[in-house]
Amino acid sequence: MENKTARFEKLLVKNGLKRTAPRLQVLEILSGRDSATSQPYLEQVMGKDADRVTLYRVLQAFEEKGIIHKVLDQQGTANYAICSDGCSAHEHHDEHVHFNCDNCHKIYCLDTVKIPALKVPAGFKVEHLNLIATGLCASCSDKVN
Amino acid sequence: MENKTARFEKLLVKNGLKRTAPRLQVLEILSGRDSATSQPYLEQVMGKDADRVTLYRVLQAFEEKGIIHKVLDQQGTANYAICSDGCSAHEHHDEHVHFNCDNCHKIYCLDTVKIPALKVPAGFKVEHLNLIATGLCASCSDKVN
């Protein structure tokens, strides 16, 4: 298997972004987690490796290029996850369901669960759908039992 | 038809809340709008009639009692709408779809559109579903044509 860092560097170059330390670090962190990652968490982990403003700009650039997608949790906090595939600067394809655990507060991308089509009142034109389920994640409902 | 203010006063009493000016004003404003109302808008309309902190606390109390429900728009801003019925301090029944217009940014409660049940991976226990559609609302897609 190919080196992970090398893959990330290619990803940056492909999107016309320079391979800088903060960008690679964000990709490393996000890829090492099993759930979407909040901006505050990233900020904490990166510490003084990168300025807070830089982090905001890195995330914004990644989102615009279709490298990551943003999910707002029930408190309105932004969480980020690497896009699985096929996303580009022009279009995101992340219309899967997100699951926000009430206990551990993690946000899982349920890539396999698609959002069902919807019948809306006359006149409304649906562009995108965004479905967040809340409850207990698999790991937390285990612990409860 | 019964006086609107009288109805609101009953609503407050029923929920063990004193009938104060800021609370009645918030109910008046929310009930006079066809879409969910953002905190900043409420703050602006109420002006110096009520302190900003009071507004936060009124909204929080109403939400806890099941008088209003909160909808986060795509920017994570909180918007509020009066609950249609059956909501209480212990449980909200607002699992209808919300529509966030990309043009006018209004958020409509599509009370008639229920969120379809969902099949999630084993272990996950869904408690609530939250579906926001984005696109053009009826009024805005009229104007475009």
Add this chain to the structure above:
DNA sequence: ATGTTAATGCAATTATGTTGCAAATATAAC
């Protein structure tokens, strides 16, 4: 009318996000 408790307003604090600009650095051209 009075007392009790809930609710408000104000000040201070904390958190969150944005902007402008100069310094640093990745990359391409030489």
Add this chain to the structure above:
DNA sequence: GTTATATTTGCAACATAATTGCATTAACAT
């Protein structure tokens, strides 16, 4: 390798949003 260029970063200042503690006020039960 050196140099030129455009991008990216870090810092400071600013702006906005939300929270907390506490003294004052007002609702309402008696």
